[in-house]
Amino acid sequence: MTNRLDTQKIVQALQSVLPQGTPISLHEPSFQGNEWAYVKECLDTGWVSSVGKFVDRFESQLAEYTGAKRAVAVVNGTAALHMGLLLVGVKPGDEVIVPALTFVATPNAVTYCGAIPHFADSEERTLGLDPARLGTYLGEVGDLRAEGCFNRRTGRRIKAVIPMHTFGHPVDMDPLMTLCERFKLDVVEDAAESLGSFYKGKHTGNHGRLAALSFNGNKTITTGGGGAILTNDEELGMLAKHLTTTARVQHQWSFVHDRVGYNYRLPNINAALGCAQMEQLPLFLEQKRAMAERYQEAFDDLHGIRFFTEPGSSRSNYWLNALVLDTRHRDSRDELLELTNRLGITTRPAWTLMHRLPMFSTCPRMDLTVAEDLEQRLINIPSSACLGAPHATA
Ligand SMILES: *Cc1c(COP(=O)(O)O)cnc(C)c1O
Numbered sequence: 353m354t355n356r357l358d359t360q361k362i363v364q365a366l367q368s369v370l371p372q373g374t375p376i377s378l379h380e381p382s383f384q385g386n387e388w389a390y391v392k393e394c395l396d397t398g399w400v401s402s403v404g405k406f407v408d409r410f411e412s413q414l415a416e417y418t419g420a421k422r423a424v425a426v427v428n429g430t431a432a433l434h435m436g437l438l439l440v441g442v443k444p445g446d447e448v449i450v451p452a453l454t455f456v457a458t459p460n461a462v463t464y465c466g467a468i469p470h471f472a473d474s475e476e477r478t479l480g481l482d483p484a485r486l487g488t489y490l491g492e493v494g495d496l497r498a499e500g501c502f503n504r505r506t507g508r509r510i511k512a513v514i515p516m517h518t519f520g521h522p523v524d525m526d527p528l529m530t531l532c533e534r535f536k537l538d539v540v541e542d543a544a545e546s547l548g549s550f551y552k553g554k555h556t557g558n559h560g561r562l563a564a565l566s567f568n569g570n571k572t573i574t575t576g577g578g579g580a581i582l583t584n585d586e587e588l589g590m591l592a593k594h595l596t597t598t599a600r601v602q603h604q605w606s607f608v609h610d611r612v613g614y615n616y617r618l619p620n621i622n623a624a625l626g627c628a629q630m631e632q633l634p635l636f637l638e639q640k641r642a643m644a645e646r647y648q649e650a651f652d653d654l655h656g657i658r659f660f661t662e663p664g665s666s667r668s669n670y671w672l673n674a675l676v677l678d679t680r681h682r683d684s685r686d687e688l689l690e691l692t693n694r695l696g697i698t699t700r701p702a703w704t705l706m707h708r709l710p711m712f713s714t715c716p717r718m719d720l721t722v723a724e725d726l727e728q729r730l731i732n733i734p735s736s737a738c739l740g741a742p743h744a745t746a
Contacts, residue, residue, distance in 0.1 A: 361654055363692060366692065368650050374696070376734045437461055447503055453705060472486050477524075512537055639737040674702075677728075682729045
């Protein structure tokens with residue numbers, strides 16, 4: 353029957369590119385470089401905590417690789433987002449536009465500022481914010497005044513937008529930036545998943561005023577836990593460093609803090625891991641791309657499902673690979689999840705959309721038809737860099 357999805361064929365396609373005989377996780381870290389040496393150096397010298405040379409080196413490596421003027425290493429990606437929002441001036445009672453299709457950290461960071469997440473829809477081509485539909489929506493609800501954009505329905509100021517580069521695939525930033533300029537909205541990119549992803553030749557995180565990266569254990573590179581703020585604004589970069597290091601005024605021995613700061617700095621021992629991981633980033637990206645190409649080939653002539661590939665004018669890091677079921681087959685998603693996980697192939701659905709979570713259920717939102725449709729059709733499949741290494745060929 354052509355109407356039924358051939359789930360066995362899909363499982364076979366997965367098995368054809370994955371190593372056999374061992375359980376396969378969704379994304380695991382790889383430590384094949386100088387991790388042991390750098391961490392040992394921290395332990396041997398006692399420089400494990402809040403200052404040390406690896407923090408400075410890691411920040412330089414990140415700035416150099418991404419092309420951002422400044423990178424500030426912090427404890428995790430959520431803290432980086434929180435700080436980014438504070439630095440663009442998000443205030444209690446403001447609204448911040450975030451995609452409904454994202455990880456909970458995005459709206460959580462908005463809430464930490466006392467602000468309210470305002471959920472926007474995604475487009476199928478990028479899995480990220482849809483600039484065209486957001487533009488139409490803001491045309492309806494946005495009241496543009498000298499002081500900024502206000503929500504006609506709630507009376508609150510809409511201060512900023514957080515585009516999130518889903519699974520590493522870049523949002524269509526050019527039209528989004530044009531839109532945000534028109535509506536006087538600051539852009540803080542959630543680039544937590546997109547280290548190594550470029551939009552029109554420019555690394556993600558360089559388009560907005562600030563961006564957040566994450567180095568959690570499941571990301572493209574990891575520091576155990578960690579994150580970074582990226583910016584091309586020197587002054588904001590200095591302020592980011594100051595605010596994330598308890599706002600202590602530089603002095604050899606006195607302890608003076610000139611405002612309420614945050615203890616968000618990345619410990620040197622974590623940065624040591626980060627330095628070693630950055631050295632291997634080009635290799636990880638090559639392996640991830642090789643794996644994506646194998647998946648693409650394996651799913652090329654299957655019906656009812658496709659492998660999600662990078663949107664045009666972007667080069668994606670393929671952080672987390674995804675399959676997209678045709679709309680008519682969305683009821684087969686759970687069957688596929690069951691089948692694969694039972695075989696030891698870890699797969700999972702996309703995040704439950706943010707407006708369905710109890711703490712965000714009353715937040716303002718636009719029509720979320722596309723995100724709601726995608727939510728039921730996306731399946732993430734194993735994506736560790738090591739799977740793309742030549743020896744892992746099935
Ligand atoms: C990983 C991630 C973050 C940040 O996570 P941390 O665990 O705090 O480093 C933020 N947003 C998205 C979309 C993420 O995937």
